Amino acid sequence: MEVPCPTKRPWIRPLTPVRGVEFFQGTLDSTDEIESARVFDTTLRDGEQSPRTSFSYEDKREIAAVLDEMGTHVIEAGFPVNSDAEFEAVRDIAENTATTTCGLARVVDKDIEAALDSGVEMVHVFSSTSDVQIEDSMHATREEVVERSVAAVERVKDAGAICMYSPMDATRTDEDYLIEVIEEVTEAGTDWINIPDTCGVATPRRFYDLIRTVVDHTDANVDVHTHDDFGLATANALSGIEAGAKQAQVSVNSIGERAGNAAYEEFVMAIESVYQVDTGIDTTRITELSQLVEEKSGIDVPGNKPVVGENAFSHESGIHAAGVIENSDTFEPGVMTPEMVGAHRKLVLGKHTGNHSVRERLEDAGFAPTDEEVRALTRQVKDRGAEKERVTMEMLKEFAREQGIKRTEEVRA
Ligand SMILES: CC(=O)SCCNC(=O)CCNC(=O)[C@H](O)C(C)(C)COP(=O)(O)OP(=O)(O)OC[C@H]1O[C@@H](n2cnc3c(N)ncnc32)[C@H](O)[C@@H]1OP(=O)(O)O
Ligand SMILES: CC(C)C(=O)C(=O)O
Known part of the structure; x- marks a missing residue:
């Protein structure tokens, strides 16, 4: 299951007309001006x-x-x-x-x-x-x-x-x-x-x-x-x-x-x-x-369709998800956010998932895993994903319970 993933630094770029002004690594040159x-x-x-x-x-x-x-x-x-x-x-x-x-x-x-x-x-x-x-x-x-x-x-x-x-x-x-x-x-x-x-x-x-x-x-x-x-x-x-x-x-x-x-x-x-x-x-x-x-x-929108496809703001790859959790600009255009088009960012679990993504999802679900536990669960997620299974949040929580991962409140107590 894909879950909403608000970035830690959500923002909508203000729509100020910028002409010939540098943004990120690029510069709008004069031929691009409209x-x-x-x-x-x-x-x-x-x-x-x-x-x-x-x-x-x-x-x-x-x-x-x-x-x-x-x-x-x-x-x-x-x-x-x-x-x-x-x-x-x-x-x-x-x-x-x-x-x-x-x-x-x-x-x-x-x-x-x-x-x-x-x-x-x-x-x-x-x-x-x-x-x-x-x-x-x-x-x-x-x-x-x-x-x-x-x-x-x-x-x-x-x-x-x-x-x-x-x-x-x-x-x-x-x-x-x-x-x-x-x-x-x-x-x-x-x-x-x-x-x-x-x-x-x-x-x-x-x-x-x-x-x-x-x-x-x-x-x-x-x-x-x-x-x-x-x-x-x-x-x-x-x-x-x-x-x-x-x-x-x-x-x-x-x-x-x-x-x-x-x-x-x-x-x-x-x-x-x-x-x-x-x-x-x-x-x-x-x-x-x-x-x-x-x-x-009656014409289906493909998942990879720009802007409106299911995958347009979804991240499975560990490197991308880890970056996006920190700052969505790392692996999204930055100048376009899901909020701007009325969509949501999602972290998807699967074969390409990494430890950061699993930790984020577990913490969101109220668990307080150790590094070793995160690594174990990431391996489980990857194995299931490699078998072409869609790894849902429910499955992740089930893995966490099976591993005996403590809830946040237990750790605090
Ligand atoms: C590139 C585009 O998208 S153009 C728009 C295309 N859209 C459509 O065709 C959808 C709606 N079309 C229709 O409902 C029908 O085709 C109608 C009502 C316009 C015409 O229907 P019909 O009279 O049955 O003609 P039919 O569609 O078979 O053939 C097209 C006719 O338009 C003529 N025609 C084509 N383009 C033009 C044009 N720009 N100006 C004048 N006549 C034209 C053709 O020569 C042909 O004429 P003919 O019947 O005298 O041989
Ligand atoms: C009617 C014209 C503009 C058209 O649809 C086309 O040329 O594709």
Whole structure:
């Protein structure tokens, strides 16, 4: 059994923006500097596109309510033209949340009308711009894409909504053509341009260069949407922010198409803790949010998932546990604590356990072992762990009783 392990020196690092200031051994150099980062959550749209996942009306409402209470800057509630149920859920979220809500639409009139009718403040229109998608998904030409994109942006703006435009598959699009599209939709008045790495092929450096180029060719705000096909989604999103994007699209537990999107929890905590920039989001509800999405999506969170996985703040190895008992900064990032994300630190007993960890657990349980007794129990714990057994606290107490280890009160008497 894993047991809560408050460190002897618990603390939450104050969220003071630190730019170019040394912390630990590292220095944030000038290329890492960012002023702010907004969070666009797409759990209820791209997240729901995870194969075999579907949120009910109630699921969507519950997840949206938590995202809203946490201070998420935009909630993409869904794709209203998809179905009556989807339309109703998006309408309900738009009506009942304080934050900006967004609905997705192709550059198709009925999609845009459905999004506008749902009452969202922002309509996110998208059109393929890579040749492979223009030809084999949209069955159109480059010229038609420009025309339909401009018309879509104008329709959204005429209706008085905030417009976000996405050149879908931007990272596999001819750059000159991409810039042409961006300049045309900027001229048409889009408020935001989102650069999607639709098939997850970007690398942090290439994405950085692309976003810098985009920022240089538009007055609109730039946003990024990255996929995790090569495990680079969060790194690419951060790279986009370093290059001048103001916002990133993320999903809780990184759920989404194929391997998913940049993870909400990873992105927010990296911005808060590594870049030391306050997002304004209540990070202490991240664990609760992750568990809610895990339950409603039916997609299990792996133990080793950053920030929200069961092991993210658990320690079994003797050297690590001994350090953490003394000071959690020894073997945790230091700039991110479990308290910051509403989680608990745990000491786990097993094959890799050392004497310090066993002593700590025994003393917590009211025993006063000698050094020799601790060593004997550690050997027992290691042997059981090596047999792949999960060593629980109950088992440890049983070992202690079998060994006749004295209780603290007996020693004091
Ligand atoms: C990268 C992304 O995540 S994009 C978002 C993807 N999300 C989804 O597809 C989830 C929701 N989708 C749906 O409910 C349905 O696909 C709908 C309602 C949008 C469309 O359904 P259908 O009319 O049955 O079409 P279907 O899904 O089979 O095919 C897609 C159609 O959209 C067209 N299309 C694809 N992208 C775009 C675009 N950006 N703008 C305009 N049309 C587009 C395709 O050319 C195809 O058109 P066609 O039917 O004339 O050949
Ligand atoms: C709709 C767009 C932004 C998308 O989801 C993608 O390109 O992955």
